Amino acid sequence: MEKWQEVLVESSTPIIEVMRLIDETTMQFAAVVDSDCILLGSVTDGDIRRGILKGIPLDRPIAEVMNRTPIHLMAGKSDVYYRKQMEQLKIKQLPIISEDYKLVEILFAEEPRRLLSKENLVVLMAGGLGTRLRPLTESIPKPMLNVGSKPILETIIESFKSYGFTRFILSVNYKKEVIKDYFQDGSHLGVSIDYIEETKRLGTAGGLSLLPEYPKAPFFVMNGDLLTKINFEQLLNFHVETNSSATMCVREYEYQIPYGVVETKDEKLLSIQEKPINKSFVNTGVYVLNPKILDEIPANNFFDMPDLFKSVMESNQSVSAFPLREYWLDIGQMDDYKLANETYWERFHDK
Structure with missing residues (x-):
């Protein structure tokens, strides 16, 4: 399993399970996909906290708090191109999808060294x-x-x-x-x-x-x-x-x-x-x-x-x-x- 596949969840996954996943992984992000790996949405810690403010219980499906229109790009470009786009858009994760919207990769900005002041x-x-x-x-x-x-x-x-x-x-x-x-x-x-x-x-x-x-x-x-x-x-x-x-x-x-x-x-x-x-x-x-x-x-x-x-x-x-x-x-x-x-x-x- 590649690293990005560790953060894939289904839309029915309870919020609290995704919350634990985000906390436990260094990527601080989850991608919501269906059984065919079609990208449905994305989830960050901020998405979950906004759901808490709305009073959404943590046992509800992650679909209720996910971002349904995540930034993504089509496959086929160079890694340099994608990295430049991430820098310009100021994003830390970039889903890459095929023409039929199937998720083929997630690029992550380099993990900052936490101990760096x-x-x-x-x-x-x-x-x-x-x-x-x-x-x-x-x-x-x-x-x-x-x-x-x-x-x-x-x-x-x-x-x-x-x-x-x-x-x-x-x-x-x-x-x-x-x-x-x-x-x-x-x-x-x-x-x-x-x-x-x-x-x-x-x-x-x-x-x-x-x-x-x-x-x-x-x-x-x-x-x-x-x-x-x-x-x-x-x-x-x-x-x-x-x-x-x-x-x-x-x-x-x-x-x-x-x-x-x-x-x-x-x-x-x-x-x-x-x-x-x-x-x-x-x-x-x-x-x-x-x-x-x-x-x-x-x-x-x-x-x-x-x-x-x-x-x-x-x-x-x-x-x-x-x-x-x-x-x-x-x-x-x-x-x-x-x-x-x-x-x-x-x-x-x-x-």
């Missing part, structure tokens, strides 16, 4: 007081609490590094010396770390006004008290592919109303639904922003991320939601901290 900056917000985790945070800041064998912040940095992101700025305030003494310039972790210091509380976005210069490319912002297995490369690709000015990672949250919910019209009772379960997407504290977004942040004033996203939307710029399907935990309270330690060894395979 990428230019995108990562800003980690690590200045919070962590009052809900006292007395643990009376002597150290929350991002420095050990989960497993190391501080939360170190696990976050290592997660980004595993995808080639090695340039960090830590926004610090409370007990900042503890963070700076531990990480220093980051060289012992194989990364580069700089710091911005908040002299007063600036919120979850206000600290970005202290960045010494504009980043040269889209950059990450993440709260320093999260544990997650996000594929940061897929997140950045999604941000770029959707041509977004700002992308917010969201997660589905279920909550049950503990009463019977009634629907009425005037004085008439129309229906009763006993203790319904509602679903909403919530903010996870992970973002990708374009450099120009910094113009929306007031200098040295308290400003939260929801304020920033509202400002960007009001100015009619493109804003996207990236639904998480990976492990994510906000360590905000004692129960969360306990759960983080219970799940760390399984999730992060620390040795």
